[in-house]
Amino acid sequence: MKLSTRGRYGLRAMFELARHYGEGPLSIKNIARRQNISEHYLEQLIAALKKKGLVRSIRGSQGGYILSRKPGDIKVGDIIRALEGPIAPVECVRDNDSETCSRTDICVARTVWKKVKDSIIEVLDTTTLEDMCNEEEKIRKEKERFMYYI
Amino acid sequence: MKLSTRGRYGLRAMFELARHYGEGPLSIKNIARRQNISEHYLEQLIAALKKKGLVRSIRGSQGGYILSRKPGDIKVGDIIRALEGPIAPVECVRDNDSETCSRTDICVARTVWKKVKDSIIEVLDTTTLEDMCNEEEKIRKEKERFMYYI
DNA sequence: GCTAATTCCTACTATATTTCTCGGCCTTTA
DNA sequence: TAAAGGCCGAGAAATATAGTAGGAATTAGC
Numbered sequence: 352m353k354l355s356t357r358g359r360y361g362l363r364a365m366f367e368l369a370r371h372y373g374e375g376p377l378s379i380k381n382i383a384r385r386q387n388i389s390e391h392y393l394e395q396l397i398a399a400l401k402k403k404g405l406v407r408s409i410r411g412s413q414g415g416y417i418l419s420r421k422p423g424d425i426k427v428g429d430i431i432r433a434l435e436g437p438i439a440p441v442e443c444v445r446d447n448d449s450e451t452c453s454r455t456d457i458c459v460a461r462t463v464w465k466k467v468k469d470s471i472i473e474v475l476d477t478t479t480l481e482d483m484c485n486e487e488e489k490i491r492k493e494k495e496r497f498m499y500y501i
Numbered sequence: 502m503k504l505s506t507r508g509r510y511g512l513r514a515m516f517e518l519a520r521h522y523g524e525g526p527l528s529i530k531n532i533a534r535r536q537n538i539s540e541h542y543l544e545q546l547i548a549a550l551k552k553k554g555l556v557r558s559i560r561g562s563q564g565g566y567i568l569s570r571k572p573g574d575i576k577v578g579d580i581i582r583a584l585e586g587p588i589a590p591v592e593c594v595r596d597n598d599s600e601t602c603s604r605t606d607i608c609v610a611r612t613v614w615k616k617v618k619d620s621i622i623e624v625l626d627t628t629t630l631e632d633m634c635n636e637e638e639k640i641r642k643e644k645e646r647f648m649y650y651i
Numbered sequence: 652g653c654t655a656a657t658t659c660c661t662a663c664t665a666t667a668t669t670t671c672t673c674g675g676c677c678t679t680t681a
Numbered sequence: 682t683a684a685a686g687g688c689c690g691a692g693a694a695a696t697a698t699a700g701t702a703g704g705a706a707t708t709a710g711c
Contacts, residue, residue, distance in 0.1 A: 355668090389671055409679090413679080
């Protein structure tokens with residue numbers, strides 16, 4: 352049950368954009384270098400993010416990408432969904448409708464997967480890019496304090 | 502972030518064994534037929550489960566497999582781990598040690614994945630095969646009551 | 652002891668998915 | 682008008698998944 356690089360790289364790229372929110376566009380080359388991701392590959396990921404309206408592009412020289420809304424309004428879940436499709440450990444719990452499986456035994460497994468799905472979504476949809484920025488700041492300060500005492 | 506058939510089939514097979522716990526061994530052919538899984542493929546999955554000590558085999562004619570302990574003592578997490586390896590959405594949170602990433606930005610993403618991992622494990626390790634059997638029974642009873650009123 | 656049922660084992664294959672590359676066109680700023 | 686940078690589609694390479702094939706070893710029952 353691994354997340355592919357799409358989701359991982361994508362989140363890192365979006366985090367990079369969040370860190371520089373309000374400072375003008377960041378180019379793919381720039382993001383790719385900072386996060387150590389293949390440029391062309393990242394291009395495709397960002398295209399998917401753009402399609403879902405999470406980023407806006409500015410074309411031409413000195414162009415690049417910016418978040419389409421403030422970091423606090425972008426959930427990690429939005430990013431993962433944009434890049435990996437619906438969040439669901441198995442197909443049969445993808446949609447939230449009440450379709451029941453034909454066989455009870457399968458349904459019981461389904462109950463487990465449903466719980467897993469809900470718990471994943473709970474985490475991803477209660478964490479925003481802003482939270483991640485705050486977290487980073489916290490870590491930075493802790494490190495600083497640590498250095499002080501050396 | 503999908504679970505492969507290994508985990509899905511494996512859980513269904515184990516559930517099948519749980520349903521028949523105490524009734525003697527169930528052959529692969531039997532399980533495969535009941536759960537509609539390729540025999541040879543299931544064989545490989547069960548081999549992995551056996552290696553991890555979750556099932557015991559009885560060789561020869563009339564042989565098959567039985568759970569190595571009672572359904573209440575087998576967590577869904579045990580099964581998934583046996584078939585898919587460590588439960589972790591990304592590599593860097595696989596082990597519970599305190600290895601910190603060299604780059605802070607990655608670490609922040611890591612914090613998110615760590616939370617996801619913990620929430621998945623929480624669900625999978627608090628659900629046993631017995632729970633699934635009880636769940637099935639509950640569903641069965643509900644259906645029965647429903648039929649009664651028609 | 653023979654036969655049928657069944658586990659056990661190793662290898663192989665086909666397909667799908669993921670990850671990344673290539674090359675070129677279009678847009679905008681300096 | 683040149684350089685920076687987004688946009689786009691095809692496809693290559695690597696890896697993982699899902700399954701196949703075939704046969705050896707073991708045991709119950711006759």
